[in-house]
Amino acid sequence: DAGVTQSPTHLIKTRGQHVTLRCSPISGHKSVSWYQQVLGQGPQFIFQYYEKEERGRGNFPDRFSARQFPNYSSELNVNALLLGDSALYLCASSLHPGGNQPQHFGDGTRLSIL
Amino acid sequence: DAKTTQPNSMESNEEEPVHLPCNHSTISGTDYIHWYRQLPSQGPEYVIHGLTSNVNNRMASLAIAEDRKSSTLILHRATLRDAAVYYCILRPSMNRDDKIIFGKGTRLHILP
Numbered sequence: 325d326a327g328v329t330q331s332p333t334h335l336i337k338t339r340g341q342h343v344t345l346r347c348s349p350i351s352g353h354k355s356v357s358w359y360q361q362v363l364g365q366g367p368q369f370i371f372q373y374y375e376k377e378e379r380g381r382g383n384f385p386d387r388f389s390a391r392q393f394p395n396y397s398s399e400l401n402v403n404a405l406l407l408g409d410s411a412l413y414l415c416a417s418s419l420h421p422g423g424n425q426p427q428h429f430g431d432g433t434r435l436s437i438l
Numbered sequence: 439d440a441k442t443t444q445p446n447s448m449e450s451n452e453e454e455p456v457h458l459p460c461n462h463s464t465i466s467g468t469d470y471i472h473w474y475r476q477l478p479s480q481g482p483e484y485v486i487h488g489l490t491s492n493v494n495n496r497m498a499s500l501a502i503a504e505d506r507k508s509s510t511l512i513l514h515r516a517t518l519r520d521a522a523v524y525y526c527i528l529r530p531s532m533n534r535d536d537k538i539i540f541g542k543g544t545r546l547h548i549l550p
Contacts, residue, residue: 328481365542366523366525366541366542369535369537369538372536372537374536379536380534381535421534421536422532423468423469423470423472423531423532426472426484426487427538429474429482429484431480431481
C-alpha cells in the first residue's frame with residue numbers, strides 16, 4: 325500500500341515568491357497535518373485538517389495557509405517567502421484525529437529559499 | 439501539554455538489545471505514549487504506542503511503568519538501520535488540533 329506522498333521532493337525559490345506543496349494521504353485517512361522541520365530541530369506543527377475543516381493551527385504567520393480537498397489530499401501554501409522559511413515540510417495522515425491514532429509521515433518537501 | 443525527557447544520545451552495539459528511556463512525570467490519565475523515529479533524510483516513522491499496558495509489535499516493544507511516569511522503548515536486536523533520532527511523545531486521547539509536539543529526542547548510534 326502506498327504511504328503518504330508529497331510533491332515536489334525538492335524546491336528552490338527566491339525571497340518574495342510563493343510556493344504550493346502537495347500531500348496525498350494514505351488511502352482511507354481523513355486527517356492531514358503539516359509540520360515544518362528546520363535543520364537540527366524536531367518538526368513543528370503548522371496545521372491540521374479533518375474532513376476538510378481546519379482544526380488546528382500552530383504559531384506560524386498568516387503567510388502560511390492550507391486546505392484539504394474532498395479526496396482528503398491537501399495543499400500547503402506559503403506567500404512572500406523569507407530566507408527563514410527554508411526547511412523540510414512534512415505531511416502526516418491518520419484515519420481520524422485522536423491520541424490512539426498513529427500519524428504516518430511522508431518524506432517531505434525540502435524547500436530552499438535563495 | 440505534558441513534557442517528556444530523554445537522553446540526548448545513546449550508543450549500542452549491533453545485534454544487541456537497546457533500551458531507550460523516557461520520563462514523563464506530568465502525564466495525564468488520558469495521554470497515550472507514542473514513539474517515533476527519524477532516519478537521516480526521511481520523515482518521522484511511527485514505531486509504537488500504548489496507554490497503560492506493555493505493547494509489542496514487529497518493530498519494537500514498549501514497556502510502561504506502573505505509575506506511567508516513565509516508559510522504555512526496547513529494540514530487541516539493533517541493526518545499523520536502527521540508527522536514528524527517537525522521539526518519545528505524549529498525545530492526549532482527544533485534542534481538537536491533534537498536533538504532535540516533538541522534543542529533541544534521543545540520537546541512537548549503532549556500533550558495528
